[in-house]
Amino acid sequence: MANLDFRTTPVVEFDDTKIFGTADTAANFAKVVGDDASLQRKLSALQRGPVRFYQNNVIALNEDVADHLMFVVTGVVRSCKNRKSGNRSIVSFYLPGDFVGWVDAKLSLSIEASTDTELLFIKRTGLVSLAAQNVRVANVLLTATTNELARAQEHVLLMNKSAKCRAATFLSDLWVRLGKAQYLDVPMSHQDIADYLGLTIETLSRSITDLERAGLIARVPSRRLILQNHFGLRRVN
Amino acid sequence: MANLDFRTTPVVEFDDTKIFGTADTAANFAKVVGDDASLQRKLSALQRGPVRFYQNNVIALNEDVADHLMFVVTGVVRSCKNRKSGNRSIVSFYLPGDFVGWVDAKLSLSIEASTDTELLFIKRTGLVSLAAQNVRVANVLLTATTNELARAQEHVLLMNKSAKCRAATFLSDLWVRLGKAQYLDVPMSHQDIADYLGLTIETLSRSITDLERAGLIARVPSRRLILQNHFGLRRVN
DNA sequence: CGCTCATTTGAGGAACTTCAAGGTCAGTGG
DNA sequence: CCACTGACCTTGAAGTTCCTCAAATGAGCG
DSSP: OOOOHHHHSOOOOOOTTOOOOOOTTSOOTGGGGOSOHHHHHHHHHHEEEEEEEOTTOEEEEGGGGGSEEEEEEESOEEEEEEOTTSOEEEEEEEOTTOEEOOSOGGGOOEEEESSSEEEEEEEHHHHHHHHTTOHHHHHHHHHHHHHHHHHHHHHHHHTTSOHHHHHHHHHHHHHHHTTOOSSEEOOSOHHHHHHHHTOOHHHHHHHHHHHHHTTSEEEETTTEEEESOHHHHTTOO | OOOOHHHHSOOOOOOTTOOOOOOTTSOOTGGGGOSOHHHHHHHHHHEEEEEEEOTTOEEEEGGGGGSEEEEEEESOEEEEEEOTTSOEEEEEEEOTTOEEOOSOGGGOOEEEESSSEEEEEEEHHHHHHHHTTOHHHHHHHHHHHHHHHHHHHHHHHHTTSOHHHHHHHHHHHHHHHTTOOSSEEOOSOHHHHHHHHTOOHHHHHHHHHHHHHTTSEEEETTTEEEESOHHHHTTOO
């Protein structure tokens, strides 16, 4: 809903030539198909990167992703609709290990870096023809798309619930997707979360405060949370 | 939101042995991969049906669809979440030519007949291994899932708009999906549409009345509409 | 016609948004 | 070290949209 500069005049600042080594903890594209070395070589041949993007920069407009798919190595990517009116909806967040870019042109979404992020770019046609030779790859792709479909459908369901329930479910889901660590370090801004949940930041803030007062979560400085009662969080109405 | 009998105690009344001839106008599963006769034979071997289901009956609970995918030949199928509280959200409508059942277990959705419908049942594993031998099949499956993903994402975007805009967009989209005929014969009930749009039937009714008064649509008896100003419908806020 | 069920209309209330102000935190420079 | 800044988050009060509840109207069918 905010009308910030970076949305109306987004700037792409990544340096295409700068190649980063992938940290051990970061998501690895080749690993998704298992340990077959020859297959991993073929997959590596299809990929370019990782390429780094800085927070709030546009990675691609959805018209551009016709021939490439992206794979998130580190950070968080958002796909969103920026309306002329200045308000915005975030359709999905992509975390390390997720593929971005299955949905082409029609929706004219903008793919942006919600945090600093590193991405691999993968030739779409090459990946599909690899899938047509190898059941394992075919299954990985089908699983990737149906998982994203499942998340989109859960997102739809979430939009029919109250503000407090949306916030609670979001935090709980994020905690699970990030690996159920002791602390939940929320990587994206409240504005991003609000735009994802279809709420204003004010309503989001009030909802989170309610959850805190109910003893379901506790706050630690700098966007860090403790989910004190995870089961309770999932039962909020 | 309604709490009707068929929701709390759904009855499956289809007769598994009753096989219908598919009308010429109905969607044809084998045709989706083109004219290759040998391929069509392999696909036919994977399918069972068409099986008929009557309006408001449960076709499958999402736990059941692990090994079968469905293909809509005639009628409309809905996938929905029925909550204990009695209220309901419809996640998606499937029209002739659509595949149903990509998303498995996790969401525990109920697949139901929104109108009388005829479905083909397709062995999931067989279809996937066929995709791993044939680029065309692989592409059809990938296209089917990404199209559904695109629709789900549009659905998310829709939930951030006003009631009147949701109704207008729904009618316009339905008209397009059904082939842009002169008349739009809305196949599903207002309750179904309301549950899809996250509105009450009252708000939906008021919204449609507003659209009529604005001259964007006109009503003809028995759920038939004329979209008098299709361009205007898409611009409603 | 008289039944039932679906849809429409109205009045009041709840939830969320809007607008406006105040607070917190990290980084910066005196 | 401390004040200053700007981005981000929180809180409060008023306004809007949609929901809830209740009743009226309309459509389909024996």
